[in-house]
Amino acid sequence: MSKTLAILTGGGDCPGLNAVIRAVVRTACGRYAWRVIGIEDGFEGLVAPLRWRELGPKDVRGILSRGGTILGTSNKGNPFSFPQKIKGKIELVDISAQVMENFHSLGADVLIAVGGDGTLKIAQGLFEQGLPVVGVPKTIDNDLQATDVTFGYRTAVSIVTEALDRLHSTAESHHRVMVVEVMGRDAGWIALEAGIAGSADVILIPEIPFVLDEVCQAIRTRADMGSRFSIVVVAEGAFSATGDKVLLKTAAENLGVERLGGIGERVAHLLADCLDMETRVVTLGHLQRGGSPTSFDRILASRFGVKAVQLIAAGRYGEMVALKGRKVVGVKIAAAVAQLNRVDPQDELVDTAQNLGILVSRAARG
Numbered sequence: 073m074s075k076t077l078a079i080l081t082g083g084g085d086c087p088g089l090n091a092v093i094r095a096v097v098r099t100a101c102g103r104y105a106w107r108v109i110g111i112e113d114g115f116e117g118l119v120a121p122l123r124w125r126e127l128g129p130k131d132v133r134g135i136l137s138r139g140g141t142i143l144g145t146s147n148k149g150n151p152f153s154f155p156q157k158i159k160g161k162i163e164l165v166d167i168s169a170q171v172m173e174n175f176h177s178l179g180a181d182v183l184i185a186v187g188g189d190g191t192l193k194i195a196q197g198l199f200e201q202g203l204p205v206v207g208v209p210k211t212i213d214n215d216l217q218a219t220d221v222t223f224g225y226r227t228a229v230s231i232v233t234e235a236l237d238r239l240h241s242t243a244e245s246h247h248r249v250m251v252v253e254v255m256g257r258d259a260g261w262i263a264l265e266a267g268i269a270g271s272a273d274v275i276l277i278p279e280i281p282f283v284l285d286e287v288c289q290a291i292r293t294r295a296d297m298g299s300r301f302s303i304v305v306v307a308e309g310a311f312s313a314t315g316d317k318v319l320l321k322t323a324a325e326n327l328g329v330e331r332l333g334g335i336g337e338r339v340a341h342l343l344a345d346c347l348d349m350e351t352r353v354v355t356l357g358h359l360q361r362g363g364s365p366t367s368f369d370r371i372l373a374s375r376f377g378v379k380a381v382q383l384i385a386a387g388r389y390g391e392m393v394a395l396k397g398r399k400v401v402g403v404k405i406a407a408a409v410a411q412l413n414r415v416d417p418q419d420e421l422v423d424t425a426q427n428l429g430i431l432v433s434r435a436a437r438g
């Protein structure tokens with residue numbers, strides 16, 4: 073039976089979104105001869121005036137290697153808490169019933185929601201209200217449960233690794249401490265993996281609060297042994313054992329979503345006070361999300377797009393595609409968003425870093 077699939081990309085963009093859109097369109101229009109429409113700017117496109125367009129194979133030509141998303145995205149269109157001006161004041165209102173109606177008015181049978189934790193929680197909420205939904209997990213943060221990895225993450229790790237390689241030479245030439253702040257929200261995956269790949273000396277992650285004296289001591293010891301420079305990778309959500317996360321905006325100031333940032337500056341400042349060394353800060357920011365996906369992410373995103381259409385063909389709504397070992401499978405969206413996938417302090421990767429002599433928030437072993 074013919075179907076119309078609607079696809080949207082929600083939340084922060086990441087490399088590989090276009091590869092998913094392309095795979096969905098090619099599979100749905102080719103193998104199944106179904107129709108695909110693209111909702112623009114995430115869930116915002118389902119709020120009047122509706123923004124959407126037809127997507128056929130010609131529309132997805134040449135986009136596999138392109139970063140960003142041809143459909144646009146937004147992290148501000150949550151239908152369950154949508155900002156509306158009421159008597160001159162912005163209030164967050166539940167307009168999900170209206171969004172469901174708008175969706176049905178498009179003549180679409182099923183929604184493919186490509187997004188991270190926030191987008192998939194919305195997708196799950198709409199599914200619980202009766203909307204046929206299939207999810208595709210994206211995020212550079214890699215903080216979703218129920219999949220081995222999200223697409224976009226490996227590309228971000230590669231970008232940070234390359235930055236760390238470049239920073240080594242200048243740090244060494246000037247005998248400086250370079251503090252590099254990376255993204256990841258409340259998960260330290262990017263910092264940990266890129267820190268190992270880029271040979272950082274200190275990695276600070278949100279899952280293990282750090283002790284500043286230990287960081288200073290590690291850098292001093294390195295200098296005493298002849299390495300008069302250090303690379304400190306700080307996840308944006310990291311905080312000291314005696315402090316709190318550093319925010320650019322609180323959730324209350326930013327429509328329910330915390331904006332992290334600034335811990336790099338703070339750490340550099342504190343290190344400059346306790347060390348007799350120059351410090352500099354590099355905040356990699358949105359560079360980590362921009363540009364072309366790596367081949368790994370192109371392939372993963374393509375597999376996810378194909379599998380999403382296959383889940384729809386099998387009527388498996390409320391599921392999300394996920395990588396489990398070598399296989400792409402369907403899992404419940406609810407399981408993926410129940411809690412964040414964060415670094416376990418006992419994780420083998422933490423142990424690996426520590427055995428390599430990297431201080432991971434706490435002092436390295438023996």
Ligand code: F6P
Pocket residue numbers: 084147188211212213255256257308332361
């Ligand atoms: O979730 C992806 C992410 O890039 C986080 O790592 C970061 O904290 C956040 O999005 C930044 O969001 P924005 O693009 O709204 O500044």
